Amino acid sequence: MAKTLKRPMFRRGGTVNDGIMTGLTDRTQKSNGDIVGRARELTPGFSELLSEFTPQTKLPLGQLGLNLISGKFAGDGLLKNLAGSAQGPYAQFTKADDAREAAIRGGAAKLGISQAMSEAKPDKTSVLAAEKKAKILLRNEGKELTSENIIKKTSEIIQSEMRGKTYGAEANLERAISSYRSIYGEGSKAYNHAAFDTKVAPALRAVGKNPRANIKFKDGKYKTKGKSPGVYIDVENGKVIEFDGNVAVELKEYSALLR
Secondary structure, eight states: HHHHHTSSSSSSSOOOOOOOGGSOOOOOOOOOHHHHHHHHHHHHHHHHHHHHOOOOOOOOHHHHHHEEEEEETTTOOHHHHHHHHHHHHHHHHHHHHHHHHHHHHHHHHHHHHHHHHHHHOOOOOHHHHHHHHHHHHHHHTTTTOOOHHEEEHHHHHHHOOOOOBSOOOOHHHHHHHHHHHHOHHHHHHHHHHIIIIIIIHHHHHTTTTTTTEEHHHHTTTEEETOOOSSSEEETTTEEEEEEEESOOOOOOOHHHGOO
16 A cells, blocks of 8 residues: 555645635645555455455366366376366466455555545535634624635634544544445444544544454354454444454443444
């Protein structure tokens, strides 16, 4: 992903906005770092999701059977016959599986970068809300509602709220929900995962816990096979689950943050 972020499409250009957006594009280099850092935080979660929903690579058993029937390696004994017959199909399997993994990594990186850049950019609704707030403040300060004063005050409000990687808690949550809808569709799942990312994950990191991705509850227990220790989100039931490598238990105090 590091190479991806160095490509020309991710290099910042000069200031292009004016009017109400004056001053919003000339953000510090720290914001660039935050976008990269945020993309790195998001990418593993997207990778797990894509791995979960991308069909597993299947060994071409049909080709293996044809090789055995053809008797091409029959004169070398049973074990050599099996090994020789499996060489071609296994090579096909590894090539297809490598392509699957590469597609998952690339797709996760793109989703992570897209979400991070989206979170770092104020939307039109947020800007209009800041303009409305600016007019109220100007009236309270006894200043004229001139275009110059409104633009200046709006810019000050937005820049005072836009620090680091986020614009504002509510706007950040809405962007995350929108992103997860492309995976989960409409409903509570997108909200639960978005709330986990924007509300729960920062609190977890503050106490040294490692936020992960989605975990499924099936047949009365959580599916932990292949899962690394960390804290997961049960998007189906809106619960925060910690897996220590052996057992998975709900962290009710963190589940409450999803509400």
